[in-house]
Amino acid sequence: MNTNAKKWIRFRIYMVLICFLLFFTALAVRAFQLQVLKGEYLRTLAEKEYTGIIRLAQDRGVIYDRHKEILAISSYAYSIFADPTQITDPYSVACKLSAILKLNNRKLLNNLKKKRSFVWVKRQVTDGEAEEVRRLRIKGIHFLRENRRYYPDVYLACHLLGFAGVDAQGLEGLELSYDKYLKTKTGYSTAMRDALGRRIYSKIDFGGSRQGYDLILTIDKRIQHITEMGLKKVSQNTQAKGAMAIVMNPKTGEILAMANYPPFNPNTFLRYPPSVRRNRIITDTFEPGSTFKVFLIAGALEEGTVKPNHMFFCENGNYRIKGTSAIIKDVHQHGWLSASDIIKFSSNIGAVKIGQTLNSSCLFRYIKAFGFGEKTGIDLPGEVRGFINPPIKWSKVDKHYIAFGYGIATTAIQLLSAFSAIANDGVLMRPFVVKEIINKDGKTIKRFAPHVVRRVVSSKTAREVTSILEKVVEKDGTGRMAFLEGYRVAGKTGTARKAKSGGKGYSKDKYVASFMGFAPVEDPQIAVLVVVDEPKGVEYGGVVAAPVFKEITQKTMVCLNIPPQRVLMAQGKPGVLRQWISIIDGNGNKDDS
Amino acid sequence: MKRKGTYDYTLFFTILSLLGIGLVMVYSSSSVMALKRFDDSYLFIKKQALFSLIGIAFMVIYSLTPYQYLRKLSLPVLILGLMSLLMVWMPSIGTEIRGSSRWIKIFNLSFQPSEFAKLALILFLAHSLAKNHQNIKTFTMGFFPHFIITLFFILLILKEPDLGTSLNILVISLTMMFVAGVRVRYLLGVFSLAIPLTVFLIMGEQYRIRRILTFLNPWEDPLGRGFHIIHSFLAMGSGGWCGVGLGDGRQKLFYLPEPHTDFILSVIGEEFGLVGVIIIISLFLILIVKGIGIALRAPDLFGSYLALGITLLIGLQAFIHAGVVMGLMPTKGLTLPFISYGGSSLISGLVSMGILLNISYQRRT
Numbered sequence: 004m005n006t007n008a009k010k011w012i013r014f015r016i017y018m019v020l021i022c023f024l025l026f027f028t029a030l031a032v033r034a035f036q037l038q039v040l041k042g043e044y045l046r047t048l049a050e051k052e053y054t055g056i057i058r059l060a061q062d063r064g065v066i067y068d069r070h071k072e073i074l075a076i077s078s079y080a081y082s083i084f085a086d087p088t089q090i091t092d093p094y095s096v097a098c099k100l101s102a103i104l105k106l107n108n109r110k111l112l113n114n115l116k117k118k119r120s121f122v123w124v125k126r127q128v129t130d131g132e133a134e135e136v137r138r139l140r141i142k143g144i145h146f147l148r149e150n151r152r153y154y155p156d157v158y159l160a161c162h163l164l165g166f167a168g169v170d171a172q173g174l175e176g177l178e179l180s181y182d183k184y185l186k187t188k189t190g191y192s193t194a195m196r197d198a199l200g201r202r203i204y205s206k207i208d209f210g211g212s213r214q215g216y217d218l219i220l221t222i223d224k225r226i227q228h229i230t231e232m233g234l235k236k237v238s239q240n241t242q243a244k245g246a247m248a249i250v251m252n253p254k255t256g257e258i259l260a261m262a263n264y265p266p267f268n269p270n271t272f273l274r275y276p277p278s279v280r281r282n283r284i285i286t287d288t289f290e291p292g293s294t295f296k297v298f299l300i301a302g303a304l305e306e307g308t309v310k311p312n313h314m315f316f317c318e319n320g321n322y323r324i325k326g327t328s329a330i331i332k333d334v335h336q337h338g339w340l341s342a343s344d345i346i347k348f349s350s351n352i353g354a355v356k357i358g359q360t361l362n363s364s365c366l367f368r369y370i371k372a373f374g375f376g377e378k379t380g381i382d383l384p385g386e387v388r389g390f391i392n393p394p395i396k397w398s399k400v401d402k403h404y405i406a407f408g409y410g411i412a413t414t415a416i417q418l419l420s421a422f423s424a425i426a427n428d429g430v431l432m433r434p435f436v437v438k439e440i441i442n443k444d445g446k447t448i449k450r451f452a453p454h455v456v457r458r459v460v461s462s463k464t465a466r467e468v469t470s471i472l473e474k475v476v477e478k479d480g481t482g483r484m485a486f487l488e489g490y491r492v493a494g495k496t497g498t499a500r501k502a503k504s505g506g507k508g509y510s511k512d513k514y515v516a517s518f519m520g521f522a523p524v525e526d527p528q529i530a531v532l533v534v535v536d537e538p539k540g541v542e543y544g545g546v547v548a549a550p551v552f553k554e555i556t557q558k559t560m561v562c563l564n565i566p567p568q569r570v571l572m573a574q575g576k577p578g579v580l581r582q583w584i585s586i587i588d589g590n591g592n593k594d595d596s
Numbered sequence: 597m598k599r600k601g602t603y604d605y606t607l608f609f610t611i612l613s614l615l616g617i618g619l620v621m622v623y624s625s626s627s628v629m630a631l632k633r634f635d636d637s638y639l640f641i642k643k644q645a646l647f648s649l650i651g652i653a654f655m656v657i658y659s660l661t662p663y664q665y666l667r668k669l670s671l672p673v674l675i676l677g678l679m680s681l682l683m684v685w686m687p688s689i690g691t692e693i694r695g696s697s698r699w700i701k702i703f704n705l706s707f708q709p710s711e712f713a714k715l716a717l718i719l720f721l722a723h724s725l726a727k728n729h730q731n732i733k734t735f736t737m738g739f740f741p742h743f744i745i746t747l748f749f750i751l752l753i754l755k756e757p758d759l760g761t762s763l764n765i766l767v768i769s770l771t772m773m774f775v776a777g778v779r780v781r782y783l784l785g786v787f788s789l790a791i792p793l794t795v796f797l798i799m800g801e802q803y804r805i806r807r808i809l810t811f812l813n814p815w816e817d818p819l820g821r822g823f824h825i826i827h828s829f830l831a832m833g834s835g836g837w838c839g840v841g842l843g844d845g846r847q848k849l850f851y852l853p854e855p856h857t858d859f860i861l862s863v864i865g866e867e868f869g870l871v872g873v874i875i876i877i878s879l880f881l882i883l884i885v886k887g888i889g890i891a892l893r894a895p896d897l898f899g900s901y902l903a904l905g906i907t908l909l910i911g912l913q914a915f916i917h918a919g920v921v922m923g924l925m926p927t928k929g930l931t932l933p934f935i936s937y938g939g940s941s942l943i944s945g946l947v948s949m950g951i952l953l954n955i956s957y958q959r960r961t
Contacts, residue, residue, distance in 0.1 A: 013892060015775040020888040026915045027881050031874060033922045037832040038870040045833020
């Protein structure tokens with residue numbers, strides 16, 4: 004009997020074990036159901052809860068120009084919400100609020116009568132409205148500070164700055180490329196808010212949370228404005244499709260101004276198509292045309308295959324390339340020209356002849372050395388490489404076309420960077436837009452120093468090219484309209500036919516007119532590129548773009564406090580100096596001496 | 597017939613693993629809350645580490661003490677257990693926390709007498725059931741005394757009030773009686789009385805009704821009553837297969853109530869995913885299978901019942917904790933043995949493991 008009883012005890016213990024096994028299997032199945040089968044759904048729910056909170060918590064850093072003038076700032080707008088469970092008399096509350104906030108009384112009343120603990124009354128009200136409602140001290144009416152990105156100068160530097168979305172995330176331009184610095188990192192502290200976004204606990208900081216940093220740009224707000232006005236004027240006068248311009252310090256690569264026309268308003272960016280919001284200076288390429296001859300002559304001089312005074316026969320304006328049917332024409336017919344004059348008069352045939360002194364791989368090496376076909380590395384999003392085929396893929400005519408700037412696609416920023424190397428003694432600098440990142444206390448987080456990419460040509464070559472380019476703006480040069488009294492200017496015009504879209508060949512009436520130059524020659528402070536896309540009527544870079552260059556350069560010289568040299572030397576003519584001072588003062592009074 | 601076995605290392609290391617996981621998870625889940633409430637993020641982990649050391653010492657001592665000695669102490673211990681439950685109501689040492697009188701405080705040390713009372717009751721039941729083995733089928737000797745003692749404990753704990761622990765004790769006690777051979781009809785009789793009584797108790801307390809309703813449909817009021825269980829679901833769901841990583845769980849940051857005690861498995865579920873939850877479940881299952889095995893091979897009936905009672909104590913509590921955080925049972929505060937924060941339950945748990953290890957040590961082959 005004893006052993007029998009013990010058998011039963013053992014049996015019942017096994018029953019307990021089986022129960023446990025069943026229970027725990029149920030647990031595992033439930034865990035699988037919650038974590039894997041319903042996991043995705045629950046995760047989304049949880050994320051929703053957090054992101055709702057994060058959105059209310061965002062605050063972005065300020066973007067300043069180089070003189071700490073504000074370009075983009077985060078401001079707040081109050082939103083009003085109600086907790087209907089706390090409202091005792093919805094009728095009178097609805098009456099009062101609808102009067103102040105100009106809302107539909109009945110709609111508001113319906114909302115206030117809802118059996119919920121949260122309804123919006125009105126979002127992003129003005130400060131005045133918020134103050135008035137606040138003064139009523141109605142129980143159950145609450146305020147929420149919401150973030151809003153604001154660009155006080157509206158169009159100014161819009162393409163450069165880009166814009167931030169409603170959830171304070173950078174979407175374009177600097178707002179995008181420096182998003183991780185600008186945005187406030189909320190880290191763990193975001194989770195320490197309750198379902199209404201109120202801070203439950205703010206003391207803990209796991210190091211992940213911080214205020215957004217501020218950016219100090221290399222941009223000068225005044226020069227940016229000057230540049231944009233210049234572009235606006237030329238675009239409207241020539242009914243151009245668009246225009247762009249860059250002002251850069253050739254010695255450091257600092258961008259002082261960068262503008263596209265037409266502009267857009269980043270405060271209301273959604274109203275503009277993406278094509279208008281794009282910073283075409285870095286995202287779009289074009290065939291540079293004659294401006295490219297600068298790099299050809301630089302390469303030839305550096306290699307020693309050409310001297311500035313070497314004479315070339317320019318075929319009286321009509322030249323068939325040997326062994327092909329390609330005919331190259333000049334605008335004006337020239338006979339014998341020196342290498343220097345080929346640039347001055349921008350002879351395509353002359354350029355082809357200079358190109359013939361270099362072999363293909365050598366020419367290609369210089370093109371690459373100037374930075375074409377590679378990103379410049381500017382700190383803006385969306386930069387493209389441009390396009391240049393390696394010599395192996397060149398057909399018989401390609402090399403000749405490249406010599407005067409066809410068959411190669413460059414961005415505006417590439418073109419000006421390469422050109423700045425001439426102004427900078429032959430050394431290529433990387434262009435950049437952000438000078439410094441600082442925190443809210445003004446402490447430097449990161450400083451960006453000028454970055455040397457490489458030496459492209461010797462300083463002797465750079466000087467030789469400069470003196471050739473200085474002749475371009477002389478009275479009989481193609482760039483004469485860029486001549487600026489009181490300053491030594493070096494530059495080059497460009498007038499390129501646009502390639503027909505989709506097919507081969509070039510358009511007969513669509514041009515890209517450009518001018519690039521730097522000043523003052525003896526100590527270059529700025530390099531400027533102006534590109535006008537499809538001007539109507541006159542298409543020449545020397546006529547369309549050069550005057551814009553002149554205007555931008557002249558006014559920028561004033562901004563940078565660089566007096567006209569020749570005037571200062573000419574002691575006997577104080578009147579001109581006074582005229583210059585009057586420009587600074589902003590009144591255009593003629594002097595009376 | 598008796599032979600000294602070897603020390604049960606599998607069981608020993610399973611317990612240590614649970615303790616280790618517990619220490620890590622208590623820190624992960626409590627640091628933010630501890631910093632906020634007490635300005636010291638290490639507060640709970642420091643205390644828990646200390647309790648673990650004390651507990652391990654107790655476990656080793658008990659594992660080396662022949663459990664037969666405990667049998668002689670079973671009656672005094674039982675009386676001590678009842679007294680400690682009464683002490684909760686003594687104004688000088690009883691402390692009330694959030695409407696419950698579950699703690700007593702002596703020399704600045706507060707502990708939860710019900711944790712020790714449970715063990716005392718199991719010890720007494722094992723002793724008494726073994727002693728009355730021959731007359732187990734009778735009402736007067738087999739059923740009545742065991743039931744009355746259990747009822748005493750239940751009523752005292754109900755008074756705290758702690759319905760969950762009361763039901764837990766009832767289930768342990770009835771299961772031990774069932775295994776010992778008490779007539780099933782008596783046990784069913786208890787059930788038929790307990791069910792209406794439980795319903796009555798639930799109906800008598802607003803918060804208990806709400807808990808049941810919330811359990812049935814937590815989504816009805818997600819920001820109110822369903823808040824806790826829904827956030828437990830969100831934690832588990834966010835974990836997925838492998839979890840968000842240690843320390844990166846977000847539901848513990850004030851969304852989950854008591855993340856370091858009653859909802860610690862949710863935190864594990866979020867930070868280590870299904871893998872983590874399965875590991876915890878498996879460790880407890882190893883513990884249960886081991887415990888049952890020890891009950892089957894114990895040298896005498898007392899040892900067998902004692903091992904069974906201890907296994908039930910730990911196993912049921914683990915099951916209920918997991919069931920609650922996964923929404924299989926109504927919300928109620930039960931800790932996860934060895935893992936949740938809490939000195940009393942940790943030390944009493946480790947004492948019971950010491951006893952289990954000793955029974956295992958003396959097992960028959």
